[in-house]
Amino acid sequence: MSFQDLVFYFFATVLVISALGVITSRNPVYSALLLVLSFVTCAGLWLLLEAEFLAITLVLVYVGAVMVLFLFVVMMLDINLDRLREGFWKWFPFGALLALILVTQMAMVLMGGEFGLNEMPRPPAQAADYSNTKALGLLIYTEYVYAFELAAVILLVAMVAAIALTLRHRADKRSPNPAKQVAVNREDRIRIVPMASEKKD
Amino acid sequence: MVYIQQLFEQFFGTEWGPMLFVLTKDLTLIVAIVVPLLLGVAYLTFAERKIIAYMQIRVGPNRVTFFGIPWLRGWGQPIADAVKAMMKEIVVPSGANKFLFILAPILTIAPALAAWAVVPFSPDVVLADINAGLLYILAMTSMGIYGVIIAGWASNSKYAFLGAMRSAAQVVSYELAMGFALVCVLMMSASLNLGDIVNGQQGGSLLNWYFIPLFPMFLVYFISGVAETNRAPFDVAEGESEIVAGFHVDYSGMAFTVFFLAEYANMILVATLTSLLFLGGWLPPIDVAPFNMIPGFIWLLLKIAFMLFFFLWFRATFPRYRYDQIMRLGWKVFIPLTLVWIFLLGAIMQLPLSIRNMYPLNLWF
Numbered sequence: 001m002s003f004q005d006l007v008f009y010f011f012a013t014v015l016v017i018s019a020l021g022v023i024t025s026r027n028p029v030y031s032a033l034l035l036v037l038s039f040v041t042c043a044g045l046w047l048l049l050e051a052e053f054l055a056i057t058l059v060l061v062y063v064g065a066v067m068v069l070f071l072f073v074v075m076m077l078d079i080n081l082d083r084l085r086e087g088f089w090k091w092f093p094f095g096a097l098l099a100l101i102l103v104t105q106m107a108m109v110l111m112g113g114e115f116g117l118n119e120m121p122r123p124p125a126q127a128a129d130y131s132n133t134k135a136l137g138l139l140i141y142t143e144y145v146y147a148f149e150l151a152a153v154i155l156l157v158a159m160v161a162a163i164a165l166t167l168r169h170r171a172d173k174r175s176p177n178p179a180k181q182v183a184v185n186r187e188d189r190i191r192i193v194p195m196a197s198e199k200k201d
Numbered sequence: 202m203v204y205i206q207q208l209f210e211q212f213f214g215t216e217w218g219p220m221l222f223v224l225t226k227d228l229t230l231i232v233a234i235v236v237p238l239l240l241g242v243a244y245l246t247f248a249e250r251k252i253i254a255y256m257q258i259r260v261g262p263n264r265v266t267f268f269g270i271p272w273l274r275g276w277g278q279p280i281a282d283a284v285k286a287m288m289k290e291i292v293v294p295s296g297a298n299k300f301l302f303i304l305a306p307i308l309t310i311a312p313a314l315a316a317w318a319v320v321p322f323s324p325d326v327v328l329a330d331i332n333a334g335l336l337y338i339l340a341m342t343s344m345g346i347y348g349v350i351i352a353g354w355a356s357n358s359k360y361a362f363l364g365a366m367r368s369a370a371q372v373v374s375y376e377l378a379m380g381f382a383l384v385c386v387l388m389m390s391a392s393l394n395l396g397d398i399v400n401g402q403q404g405g406s407l408l409n410w411y412f413i414p415l416f417p418m419f420l421v422y423f424i425s426g427v428a429e430t431n432r433a434p435f436d437v438a439e440g441e442s443e444i445v446a447g448f449h450v451d452y453s454g455m456a457f458t459v460f461f462l463a464e465y466a467n468m469i470l471v472a473t474l475t476s477l478l479f480l481g482g483w484l485p486p487i488d489v490a491p492f493n494m495i496p497g498f499i500w501l502l503l504k505i506a507f508m509l510f511f512f513l514w515f516r517a518t519f520p521r522y523r524y525d526q527i528m529r530l531g532w533k534v535f536i537p538l539t540l541v542w543i544f545l546l547g548a549i550m551q552l553p554l555s556i557r558n559m560y561p562l563n564l565w566f
Contacts, residue, residue, distance in 0.1 A: 064340060
């Protein structure tokens with residue numbers, strides 16, 4: 001067993017345990033935090049696969065931004081476990097189907113020899129000065145530029161839709177205008193009145 | 202160095218020897234970075250108290266000294282503070298989630314220290330010379346927020362929770378502006394490696410540094426950095442006058458000190474990054490005889506100290522921003538500004554070579 005294997009098994013163990021914890025933990029905050037842990041260990045695994053750009057982006061986007069907002073929401077929720085369990089049997093067939101698909105996929109990976117995994121050779125290890133980031137950037141902006149732009153537009157539409165759905169114009173609302181407040185001058189607000197000092201009796 | 206590596210290989214075999222050698226070497230280098238950093242943090246608190254004191258026409262700490270030497274009065278203050286903090290009890294509130302309560306300060310300090318792995322101090326002095334260095338730093342600094350959120354939630358206190366919520370919203374907003382400002386630097390240098398970014402600013406004098414063509418981005422980055430570290434005037438997460446001390450109300454002793462250390466370590470990190478990305482890192486301001494004889498590390502330290510002074514100056518000068526003003530500045534001022542600048546920069550980079558070779562564009566492009 002080499003050093004790299006040791007690192008792999010460490011990350012893999014932590015990933016499996018934390019991913020199990022996400023679905024078994026009763027406290028939703030713990031679930032969210034364990035999900036963060038599994039993202040970080042997953043990034044570690046990707047680093048071992050020489051995908052450093054994707055690994056760091058995973059940490060930057062999912063851990064640094066998405067999960068922060070998730071945690072933000074989860075911490076403010078008043079979770080009632082009984083209400084959460086209500087729809088369990090109604091949704092059970094759907095969940096079971098998903099689980100079945102997952103198990104099949106896992107089986108296909110684990111028994112890769114039977115499904116012709118050997119025909120796909122292992123990619124050769126890259127030199128130390130090979131830039132993953134540059135390679136990805138070249139692909140995204142040349143070969144896959146339409147797919148990339150399409151994804152960007154879909155995200156933009158989703159963003160605009162989310163804002164449009166929650167934006168309400170209320171007539172009775174009063175809101176300050178910070179731009180105006182910041183631009184205020186001293187002369188507009190105060191008046192200095194010259195006064196002779198009082199005489200001491 | 203080769204001799205030590207051979208020693209390791211003889212001792213642990215050819216397979217494990219090199220690995221363990223790298224591990225030992227890296228651990229030694231990590232200690233060599235973290236110990237001066239923590240000392241720097243300790244004396245930054247001293248500098249802060251002294252500088253703000255002089256700005257407010259006070260004296261500041263002037264009692265604790267080493268071995269009774271009179272002209273060192275005050276210089277022992279950070280050491281005395283550290284010893285005091287270590288002696289104090291860590292009180293865990295009865296309703297708090299004990300595990301997360303202890304975990305929170307650790308989660309704050311760990312990314313603050315981990316980010317230093319890719320920071321170059323001189324042309325060849327860097328712990329991990331990776332291609333995606335800047336991205337790594339962004340990822341690490343964005344993880345620092347977890348400590349604050351978890352601390353706020355685990356304390357089981359409304360004030361702490363409010364502080365955590367404010368901090369989370371603020372940091373996530375300013376990260377965007379910060380990221381866009383960095384995109385401009387990347388466009389100029391065409392590299393994510395911090396060492397290459399500094400080398401891209403080489404060229405004789407301070408006119409070549411990126412703070413001139415990217416001046417608005419320089420301001421946006423630095424102000425966002427102040428907001429990310431929750432320093433005044435963006436310290437609504439602490440907000441003594443409204444929510445007592447924000448997310449660390451319930452922390453005491455060493456647990457509180459670790460938050461404190463992380464905040465100052467982050468300040469030094471932002472100052473270092475500003476110096477590296479915009480102020481030419483270890484490059485001397487003018488590449489002539491007396492200046493380029495000073496080692497680059499000294500220049501970097503001077504630039505870091507210069508940027509750190511602004512942090513302290515801001516704190517002594519500005520009143521705290523109101524929450525909606527913070528959000529407005531981040532979303533409605535900084536992000537449009539950075540987008541316009543990215544567009545402008547892209548346009549200039551597409552100009553024909555003959556125009557880009559004209560003065561002053563040839564200094565940077």
